[in-house]
Amino acid sequence: MKVMVLLKATRETEAGKMPGEALIGAMMRYNEDLAKAGVLVAAEGLHPSARGARIRFSGEDRTVVEGPFGDPSSLVAGFWIFEVGSLQEAVDWVRRCPNPMEGEAEVELRPILGADDFGEALTAELREREERLRAGEGRPAT
Template sequence: MRFMVLVKATKDSEAGIMPTEQDFAAMGKFNEELVKAGVMEAGEGLHPSSRGARVRFSGKQRTVIDGPFAETKELVAGFWLWKCASLQEAIDWVKRCPNPMPGDSEIEIRQIYGAEDFGAALTPELRAQEERLRAQVATQAKG
């Protein structure tokens, strides 16, 4: 199973306050453990929402909304992609994580859909297209 692990934003992260050297070292050690265990597929921190945008869809209309966005608790400050045997394994890893923020913080864990989750709507042709695109992405990532 694959999981997206979302580090929720805080007032500090939205203000652009960077982690300390000690924070980076602790997170680096944790990330090393994830990689050695074969869990981590990717992970990145995100700039504050003041440097981002949202696109709202309404029928055929698209509206761009520039950041910052008001609801800090709804924002993501970083993420990992993990491969775990179960949600409980992902929870166990998160419980070992150093606090990603200077104060109180929250990490959300969400399972990523697999092709098997979509049933008949993902026809063999669409499944083949998806597999081709994933292979192309993997090749581009190597080069």
């Protein structure tokens, strides 16, 4: 199963404060351990919400709202994607993580939906199209 591990933002991350060398080194070692174990699919930090945008949908209308986006505890500062056998395995890995912030930090774990989770709504034709997309068909050459 894939699990998205969401690092919640803080006032410091929203202010653009970057981690120091010691924390970057500790996180690099942690990410290397994840990779060696075959758990790490992706890991990225995010710029503060002031550099982002949201698009609100209402029927056919689209409204673009530029950041910042309010309460940092409701925002995401970074993420990992793990490939694990269970949610408990993902929890165990996160418990090994160095504290990603100076002081308090919160990490949320959310299983990622797979094709089977959509049931009959994901027809054989749609499943085939999804598999082609995941295989990279239709992407321009770089």
